[in-house]
Amino acid sequence: MKILGISTSPRFPSNSDILLRQALAGAESAGPETDYIRLNDYNISPCIACSTCSATGQCRIQDDYQELLQKILDADRLIFATPLFFMSVSAQAKILIDRGQCLWAYKHILKKQLFVPKRDRRAMVIAVGGNKSKKQFDCVRLTMNSYFDVLEMNYVVNVFVSQIDGPGEIQKHPEMLEEAYRLGRDFVTTDAPCPDKPIDVTLV
Numbered sequence: 124m125k126i127l128g129i130s131t132s133p134r135f136p137s138n139s140d141i142l143l144r145q146a147l148a149g150a151e152s153a154g155p156e157t158d159y160i161r162l163n164d165y166n167i168s169p170c171i172a173c174s175t176c177s178a179t180g181q182c183r184i185q186d187d188y189q190e191l192l193q194k195i196l197d198a199d200r201l202i203f204a205t206p207l208f209f210m211s212v213s214a215q216a217k218i219l220i221d222r223g224q225c226l227w228a229y230k231h232i233l234k235k236q237l238f239v240p241k242r243d244r245r246a247m248v249i250a251v252g253g254n255k256s257k258k259q260f261d262c263v264r265l266t267m268n269s270y271f272d273v274l275e276m277n278y279v280v281n282v283f284v285s286q287i288d289g290p291g292e293i294q295k296h297p298e299m300l301e302e303a304y305r306l307g308r309d310f311v312t313t314d315a316p317c318p319d320k321p322i323d324v325t326l327v
């Protein structure tokens with residue numbers, strides 16, 4: 124089983140990144156191969172809506188996206204970590220997600236399937252925000268749902284953390300780090316059927 128973690132915060136130390144690495148450590152404790160990507164280290168341009176992919180199913184912009192896409196397609200489990208920026212994912216995350224338009228075209232215009240036969244691919248989201256609001260993760264949920272749909276991944280769990288703002292502040296909360304570790308391990312070891320919609324785990 125291949126596990127991929129994608130960290131999309133631009134800052135260091137990053138709360139969502141620290142939680143992601145805890146979750147990956149938990150996953151690794153169960154034995155599978157893990158890979159970690161910090162999106163800021165990749166050169167990925169935004170989608171320019173050129174529509175080339177409507178005919179080809181492929182993105183014509185040549186940059187680091189092709190390498191990253193291959194890793195995402197190879198993964199059996201994906202853990203996607205983002206800070207909450209203006210109620211949504213980070214700009215870095217959104218650039219990656221928008222480049223998924225070639226997959227959308229592949230599926231919905233060219234009517235092709237990514238995987239035949241279908242694979243058991245599952246995704247987890249970790250999102251950290253500085254504020255407290257019941258609705259603040261709604262946009263993250265919608266955007267990630269749409270992205271995992273084109274990736275043919277089952278969106279199984281959200282780990283939402285509120286009121287953690289300062290750089291690396293999450294480190295003052297060892298109980299949350301432990302919980303992220305446990306959730307990462309459970310994410311790769313469970314063989315339970317996927318839920319109809321992702322289960323929300325709220326750490327604050």
Ligand SMILES: Cc1cc2nc3c(=O)[nH]c(=O)nc-3n(C[C@H](O)[C@H](O)[C@H](O)COP(=O)(O)O)c2cc1C
Nearest residue numbers: 132137138139206207208209210252253254287288
């Ligand atoms: C551009 C920007 C926008 C932000 N918008 C929100 C927001 O809408 N809601 C919120 O709760 N926190 C917001 N924050 C605070 C971050 O989500 C918070 O600091 C979080 O811990 C950052 O995670 P990171 O350390 O992984 O980058 C924002 C921070 C920045 C820099």
